[in-house]
Amino acid sequence: MKSERGFTLIEMLVALSVFSLAALALIRLQGYTTRNAxxxxxxxxxxxxxxxxxxxxxxDPRPPALGKSSGEEENGGLSWTWTQEAKLAGEGRFVQVDISxxxxxxxxxxxxxILRPTGAVLDAREQY
Known part of the structure; x- marks a missing residue:
């Protein structure tokens, strides 16, 4: 009867497919966000x-030794490997240290x- 209008089966299937595509996109976004966090x-x-x-x-009162060095430490409950390479910079007045x-x-x-003076560590008055 014309007074009893509702959704057809095809309309319901289209609506469900659109909703499922949106839900899948949100689930993928949540996974991506969790992984990035x-x-x-x-x-x-x-x-x-x-x-x-x-x-x-x-x-350290002494400047680091020139060249490469490495070590291990634990931080945040995880094991980390660090490496550093020290070389002279600024006409020998500074030591440049690349740490990873x-x-x-x-x-x-x-x-x-980082850069640090080749001499002793400067006190707070000399740094500013």
Whole structure:
């Protein structure tokens, strides 16, 4: 009867297919966001590793030895391998240290370059 209008079967199938496509897109977006959040967390910890190494270099009274060196440390419950390369810069007045760290299993990388005077660490009055 004409007074009893509703949705046809084809209209319902089209509506369900559109809804399922939207739901699948949202599920994929959630997976992508979760994966990126985990990677970002690893990168933040990797930055912490290289910054800690930089603080050790900057606060040591002796400048770092020139050349390459490496080591391992644990941070954030993960094992990290760091490498550093020190070379003279600024006509021998500074030591440039390139530091990088990488998590052993995921390979999350981070890097940082610092400059420090070749002499003793300057006290706070001399730095500013």
């Amino acid at each position: 985990a990677e970002l967390e690893l990168r933040v910890v990797a930055q912490s590793v290289v910054r800690n190494r930089a603080v050790e270099i900057l606060t 760290a990488q998590e052993k299993t995921s390979g999350a990388p981070a890097s940082l370059t």
